[in-house]
Amino acid sequence: MRIVVVKRVLGDNERRAARLRQRFAAGRCLAVNLLGSPGAGKTALLERLIPMLRRRRLSVAVIEGDIATTRDAERIEKAGAPAVQVTTRGVCHLDAAMVGAALRKLGRLPDVLFIENVGNLVCPAAFALGESERLVVLSVPEGDDKPDKYPAAFAGASAVVINKLDLAAYCKFNKARAVLAARSVNPALAVFETSCADGFGLRELAEWLLARRASALALRRPAASTGSFRDVAP
Amino acid sequence: MRIVVVKRVLGDNERRAARLRQRFAAGRCLAVNLLGSPGAGKTALLERLIPMLRRRRLSVAVIEGDIATTRDAERIEKAGAPAVQVTTRGVCHLDAAMVGAALRKLGRLPDVLFIENVGNLVCPAAFALGESERLVVLSVPEGDDKPDKYPAAFAGASAVVINKLDLAAYCKFNKARAVLAARSVNPALAVFETSCADGFGLRELAEWLLARRASALALRRPAASTGSFRDVAP
Numbered sequence: 001m002r003i004v005v006v007k008r009v010l011g012d013n014e015r016r017a018a019r020l021r022q023r024f025a026a027g028r029c030l031a032v033n034l035l036g037s038p039g040a041g042k043t044a045l046l047e048r049l050i051p052m053l054r055r056r057r058l059s060v061a062v063i064e065g066d067i068a069t070t071r072d073a074e075r076i077e078k079a080g081a082p083a084v085q086v087t088t089r090g091v092c093h094l095d096a097a098m099v100g101a102a103l104r105k106l107g108r109l110p111d112v113l114f115i116e117n118v119g120n121l122v123c124p125a126a127f128a129l130g131e132s133e134r135l136v137v138l139s140v141p142e143g144d145d146k147p148d149k150y151p152a153a154f155a156g157a158s159a160v161v162i163n164k165l166d167l168a169a170y171c172k173f174n175k176a177r178a179v180l181a182a183r184s185v186n187p188a189l190a191v192f193e194t195s196c197a198d199g200f201g202l203r204e205l206a207e208w209l210l211a212r213r214a215s216a217l218a219l220r221r222p223a224a225s226t227g228s229f230r231d232v233a234p
Numbered sequence: 235m236r237i238v239v240v241k242r243v244l245g246d247n248e249r250r251a252a253r254l255r256q257r258f259a260a261g262r263c264l265a266v267n268l269l270g271s272p273g274a275g276k277t278a279l280l281e282r283l284i285p286m287l288r289r290r291r292l293s294v295a296v297i298e299g300d301i302a303t304t305r306d307a308e309r310i311e312k313a314g315a316p317a318v319q320v321t322t323r324g325v326c327h328l329d330a331a332m333v334g335a336a337l338r339k340l341g342r343l344p345d346v347l348f349i350e351n352v353g354n355l356v357c358p359a360a361f362a363l364g365e366s367e368r369l370v371v372l373s374v375p376e377g378d379d380k381p382d383k384y385p386a387a388f389a390g391a392s393a394v395v396i397n398k399l400d401l402a403a404y405c406k407f408n409k410a411r412a413v414l415a416a417r418s419v420n421p422a423l424a425v426f427e428t429s430c431a432d433g434f435g436l437r438e439l440a441e442w443l444l445a446r447r448a449s450a451l452a453l454r455r456p457a458a459s460t461g462s463f464r465d466v467a468p
Contacts, residue, residue, distance in 0.1 A: 005239045037272045038355045038384060039376025067356065069382050090386060092326065092356040119383070121272045122301065122326040122354050141375040141401065142273025148303050149353070150272060152324060167375065167404055 013127055016096035020103075020130025027109035030213040033129050035153055036137030037146075038119030041163040043072045044196040045137065045205075046114055047079040052206040054080055058213075059110040063102045065094040065118045072116065082106065093117065093124040112209065125152040133212055138182075139164040140173045147181035154182045158212075159190035161205060166195040247361055250330035254337075254364025261343035264447040267363050269387055270371030271380075272353030275397040277306045278430040279371065279439075280348055281313040286440040288314055292345040292447075297336045299328040299352045306350065316340065327357040330364060346443065359386040367446055372416075373398040374407045381415035388416045392446075393424035395439060400429040 024031045034042050046062060053060050062083040064073045073085035084102040086094060094117050103109070115131065117124040136157040138146055141164060147154045154160060160182050162175065175193070182189055190208065194201035258265045268276050280296060287294050296317040298307045307319035318336040320328060328351050337343070349365065351358040370391040372380055375398060381388045388394060394416050396409065409427070416423055424442065428435035 037353070037376075038380055039271065039373075066383055068385055069379075071379060071382070090356075092354075118356065119271070120326075120354060120356050122324075122352065123357065139273075139375065141373065141398065142271075145303075145305060146272055148305070149300055151302055164375065167401065170401055170404055 010126065013096050016100060017128035017130045020096055020099060021132075023103075024109070024113070024130055024132060025216075028217060029109040029111065029113050030133065030209065030216065031113045031115060031129070031131045032209065033124075033131035033134045034114055034116045034137065035121070035124050035134065035157070036117075036119065036163075037121045037139070037142055040119070040137040040139040040142065041196055042116050042119070042137050043075055045161065045163065045194065045202075046076060046081075046116065048196050048199065048202045049114075049206055049209070050076070050079045050081045052202065053112055053209070056206075056210060058112055058210075060112045060114070061106055061110040063094075063099060063106070063113065063115045065098070065116055067091070067118060081110075088118060091118075092120050092122075093127050094129060095127045096129055099129045112213065121146065121150040121153045125156050132216060133158045133209070135159050135161055137161045137163050138178065140167045141171050143172075144174045144178035145181070147178060147185065151185045154189065155185045157186065157189060159192060159208070161192045161194055163194050163196065165193050165200055166197040244360065247330050250334060251362035251364045254330055254333060255366075257337075258343070258347070258364055258366060262451060263343040263345065263347050264367065264443065264450065265347045265349060265363070265365045266443065267358075267365035267368045268348055268350045268371065269355070269358050269368065269391070270351075270353065270397075271355045271373070271376055274353070274371040274373040274376065275430055276350050276353070276371050277309055279395065279397065279428065279436075280310060280315075280350065282430050282433065282436045283348075283440055283443070284310070284313045284315045286436065287346055287443070290440075290444060292444075294346045294348070295340055295344040297328075297333060297340070297347065297349045299332070299350055301325070301352060315344075322352060325352075326354050327352055327361050328363060329361045333363045346447065355380065355384040355387045359384075359390050366450060367392045367443070369393050369395055371395045371397050372412065374401045375405050377406075378408045378412035379415070381412060381419065385419045388423065389419045391420065391423060393426060393442070396425065396427045398429060398431075399427050399434055400431040 060081045062076045070085045073083040076083035084105045134157045192205045294315045296310045298319045304319045307317040310317035318339045368391045426439045
């Protein structure tokens, strides 16, 4: 009985996510689902990326998923992007219905929409949000064994961002081992290395997002198409 | 319908946890449920605590919860304690039924049983495992705002262990703010500060565990009692 209900919940979510995917494609919006453990640095990455993307004349908005508090949305607005806070009140992940409700509050779709998921390397991996790209943020102090231990988060991602590289000198973190483990569950994974403390690697990540958006727009069939970016991009 | 099933699942778990609690009390076993984000340092803490407790002539065993891999159980056995690995295959938390099954593999109850939960600051908080003490591990690089953002994990704990204190010089972490936030959801919370890199603070944590066990045994009614340690300890 429990399994039947879980299947129904996931099936409902898939249908809602497919509708969001169509909507993002029609609105020429690159939607990026950001996953990672609590404290991996997801909000800090956005604080750095938002001004870089805005300087490239792209509009950016953020949906902030948190169990409690609206602190992250406040940080995002200071960084220069509108933010809609989704407070899940105990729920361990965002789902497509929550994103749909947040979009109604947001109004117009931006060029780039970041969806910062609840800090959790497990449950969010099971819930599609209609995203074009899924980034999993792995911070150096968490350890290089995390892709082995939490494979689903890495299997479903388009890129891993190895963050807090400034702490590498003080932690036992073997980058080659982490990348090998992540690629063993997902050979197509793009890899970025960043530090929000000193800005290292952020330009490369921003350029990759721009390239993903450009290639999706170039290859995409007319706006009425139902294809997601990922369906048609190389 | 979904809510009804979730309630039933949690109700079943409460009943199983109550039976485990009786069993731990009858067996004079201090059961410690260890919660924390991926990479907070839960296994490293156990690697340090096991030899300290064994030198005090206590038997120690560990139930290791992981989504995938048996790596943590191997680390624990090297540290000198028997370990039973529970591989949840995607499930985001341990529940009382999983702990019951692991106990059957373990055989005799030890003086101190550590149950290392899946790395997740959200879902494990909802599932009692019959434990006498619940420790939540918060590592310095995760940030001092985590008790505000993940309140349930802190509300249900008996102690918070602020770990990776050796990284405090390289992270923006305001300890007073973290403690204030944690105690605002749980005024009775004990606070420890540790570093597994240099051993700082581990003796205090081990002494606290010994004291909790001693006071539970001293105050406990005869072995047939149904009270948990926490029910009768001050």
